[in-house]
Amino acid sequence: MRTAMITRTTAETDISVEVNLDGTGQYDCDTGIGFFDHMLDQLSRHAMIDIKVRATGDLHIDDHHTVEDTGIALGQALTRALGDKRGIRRYGSCQLAMDDAQIATALDLSGRAFFIWNVDLPAAKIGTFDTELVREFFQALATHGAITLHIDKIHGLNSHHIAEATFKSVARALRMAVEPDPRMGDTLPSTKGAL
Secondary structure, X not given: OOEEEEEEEOOOEEEEEEEEOOOOOOEEEEOOOHHHHHHHHHHHHHHOOEEEEEEEEOOOOOOHHHHHHHHHHHXXXXXXXHOOOOOEOOEEEEEEEEOOEEEEEEEEOOOOOEEEEEOOOOOOEEXXXXXXXXXXXXXXXXXXXXXXXXXXXXXXXXXXXXXXXXHHHHHHHHHHHHOEOOOOOOOOOOOXXXX
16 A cells, blocks of 8 residues: 655644545545645545644644645655655646636656746635645645646636635646556656656
């Protein structure tokens, strides 16, 4: 099974993340941040990756550390679960519509972190959630998952729809990339001999 568990404890947060890349999209996420939990649930369900997150953080200050550190831990868990990446598709993309919002994601499980973010969210808050934290999460995920991740907003008006479409688009691209490629067998999807 391609599974992993990561724990991350700092002076600001205490986080555990479990992933099963061959799951069915079962989610159990509790960060203390309602909107963020909802987004992590979307990521799990649409990637078909089982994700369990337990996070406590300095929410009396703000949500930043909890969201960023969850992205770090999730990226590390994905890397560990992928192992040497033999037999995976490696690349994934998804252009996803949700009501007024349309998001395009392309990613490469390259082992080289690179992040492109062309998404603006019109509102500063979704409920009590700072919308700038959507970017922070994906930056942390890309960096610590060693993922080349490009996310572009085609259009969108409603910040909730834009944020949710982003999580779903990334999820569908990730699902494609981590899937075993039946034609690849046990070989690496690279001419370099390592990813």
